[in-house]
Amino acid sequence: MRFDVLTLFPEMFPGYLGQSLLNLAIQRGLVEVNLHNIRDWAKGKHKNVDDRPFGGGPGMVLSPEPVVECVEAVQQLGDSPGRVVLLTPGGRTFNQRVAEEFSDAQRLVLLCGRYEGFDQRVIDILQPDELSIGDFVLNGGEVAAMVVIDAVVRLVPGVLGDEQSNKQDSFSSGNRLLEFAQYTRPREYRGHEVPEVLLGGNHPAIAEWRKQNSLERTRQRRGDLLDQGDPTKTSADETNESSAVD
Ligand code: ADE
Numbered sequence: 001m002r003f004d005v006l007t008l009f010p011e012m013f014p015g016y017l018g019q020s021l022l023n024l025a026i027q028r029g030l031v032e033v034n035l036h037n038i039r040d041w042a043k044g045k046h047k048n049v050d051d052r053p054f055g056g057g058p059g060m061v062l063s064p065e066p067v068v069e070c071v072e073a074v075q076q077l078g079d080s081p082g083r084v085v086l087l088t089p090g091g092r093t094f095n096q097r098v099a100e101e102f103s104d105a106q107r108l109v110l111l112c113g114r115y116e117g118f119d120q121r122v123i124d125i126l127q128p129d130e131l132s133i134g135d136f137v138l139n140g141g142e143v144a145a146m147v148v149i150d151a152v153v154r155l156v157p158g159v160l161g162d163e164q165s166n167k168q169d170s171f172s173s174g175n176r177l178l179e180f181a182q183y184t185r186p187r188e189y190r191g192h193e194v195p196e197v198l199l200g201g202n203h204p205a206i207a208e209w210r211k212q213n214s215l216e217r218t219r220q221r222r223g224d225l226l227d228q229g230d231p232t233k234t235s236a237d238e239t240n241e242s243s244a245v246d
Contacts, residue, residue, distance in 0.1 A: 005035050006067075006071060007141070030156055048063070086122075086128035087141030087144040088141065110141075133147050
């Protein structure tokens, strides 16, 4: 899968991209991340990328020309133009379902904003998928782009050692339960014991304990997930069941 990140701060990315699972996925050729500096498409001696807003007000607005021209030039670089995603607090909210949807794409072009946002004509012309990672305002879209890359890369086939492991992740379409508690050695730490059932090797009993623990944690912390139907069923299961009744 190919990612292209368009940003005014490409130097923010290599440290993050060079670590752990993501680095491994890149080394193994499963994922490619290309960084592009929007300023390279700015014209004039000062390479300005922003200007004051028409109508007044604080801050600066990213100008349409360098942004649109950067996106169009980058889209020419690959086999397909890819899906353009603009990171903004005003977008639809990113979640595991959107990550699953994106992981089916061959290519994502992630556009990171700064300052007071983009000139509206960037959105009108490019018609990007506007995406927010939550109801808070970051200083720019770069951290949000890293969040999207991180969540999507986990879902690219072959990236995780065990093909099953992302299917059981909380919030994936087959699971709306939070993860059960995990323990490793030592068996006792500062008076806190590992639950007895996990030590005995009785796998059906362990599976039942984990299921109950997941349910209990979800009930306590995220009751809203349980209100959405059977938390262990996929939405496809639920659709099939309701059509069988019709
Ligand atoms: N840029 C600034 N805040 C953001 C957010 N919450 N999500 C995505 N991009 C952003």
